[in-house]
Amino acid sequence: MQGNIFIIGLGLIGGSIALSIKKSYPDMKIIGYDVDHNTTHQAKILKVIDHEENNLQHGAENADFIIISIPVVETEKMIERLSHFQLRENVIVTDTASTKKSIINKASILTEKGICFIGGHPMAGSHKSGVTAAREHLFENAFYILSSVSKVSNGRINELKQLLKGTNAKFLELSADEHDEMTGILSHFPHIIAASLVGQARTYQDKYPLLSRLAAGGFRDITRIASSNPSMWSDITIRNKQVILGLLNEWNQDMENIRSMIEQEDYDGIFQFFIQAKTYRDELPVHTKGAIHSFYDLYVDVPDYPGVISEITGYLAEESISITNVRILETREDIYGVLRISFQNAEDRENAKKCLENRTSYELFIQ
Known part of the structure; x- marks a missing residue:
């Protein structure tokens, strides 16, 4: 060619x-x-x-x-x-x-x-x-x-x-219709929800000054996509508005149903809400890319002591494994491991996992 x-x-x-x-x-x-x-x-x-x-x-x-x-x-x-x-x-x-x-x-x-x-x-x-x-x-x-x-x-x-x-x-x-509806469900609408969750937390920041610190763990992870380019997402939202408006209407109805179950203390209904979500989510593919780009994180269950980051990153550097970010997590509810290391792709993460398994006795988790 x-x-x-x-x-x-x-x-x-x-x-x-x-x-x-x-x-x-x-x-x-x-x-x-x-x-x-x-x-x-x-x-x-x-x-x-x-x-x-x-x-x-x-x-x-x-x-x-x-x-x-x-x-x-x-x-x-x-x-x-x-x-x-x-x-x-x-x-x-x-x-x-x-x-x-x-x-x-x-x-x-x-x-x-x-x-x-x-x-x-x-x-x-x-x-x-x-x-x-x-x-x-x-x-x-x-x-x-x-x-x-x-x-x-x-x-x-x-x-x-x-x-x-x-x-x-x-x-x-x-078809263009199929594309826009599916990406609306799996990408465009979730960006709106993530941004709204962050917005809700921000409204309580003055009342609870410690809120941002407590949000540094799981909350920050589940709302990562809210950090996406605002200009780009404004364009996307407007250009796919019919799909997004339809999803918002359905979402509002779902939230009303959940609200009703909570008010009535409907344990079985609430349990089904969570179990259905867990079952579907757990069956989603792990090693393939989807509508939202993947985050390649490795969690390392290490004690939080001075020098632990340089120890871990030193091992990775010796094997020429590049990292994009590393941080000690203060809030770890629903997250295993005190140290989170982020990589550019799945291959780097897998190589890092093998490296640390061979060099350390720390427990490693991919979530």
Whole structure:
């Protein structure tokens, strides 16, 4: 496979896609464009892209593949701009945004001109952002959703899959409606709930000054996704509003039912509420990536004494195992282990677990 790949948006996702393509097709020319020209230049220095392009029209009109990797609302605006260019006849245009229906609808201005547009959503991410965080293995074993209009041939979809084979992702073809509803259930709606839980805690902070310290354990973990980019999630929420509004209505009804059970001290009803949730949650896949990017944490049950962190991290450093974060937990309700170490991926976590099992007698937990 040969040709020019034009990537619009050189953040974590765009940069990681560029690296995965370079791995599979070193002879393909990867051209990068970003509204921040410093980012484009940095991507070139890091060898994420082969060439910098500061002229959007020039880059788009000379591309065989165009990958739009910017926020949802900006993606729609970019599609509008691309519709005014003289794109190559056989070009494939795709995106990486987290909602699909509004983008597929907007892309009709391209498809009506005979330009192939295939919506995409690689369901992977990282705690880090920007082109410096880009990794060629970011999407490995993650689901990569493809959505298109019915007139797009299987041949063209397979062509895009072939281009992206270096991601080692699991491709799924879904309609835009299916995609938005499922990601609404598993990703968009949970982000709202996590943010609301944090907001509720914040309202009590003045009354209970110790609240933030007590929240440092399990509460902080179950609300991690509330730390996601506010601008991005505002876009996603608005663009998937019908699905989210429907889920909110159902959620409100569920909460009313639970409220009623608590008021009536309905032990059996409350027990069923918790047992059904536990059963379904315990049956969810552990080692695969889903709609919300995974957290690769290892809990180590060590005594809290001076030097314990340097001891553990020293063992990992000797075996060149990288960590992204490490902390002693003060509040550990429902969490085993006083020390939590975070890793970039499952492989690093597994290597760390083996390392510490061989070097120490501490108990290790993956939750």
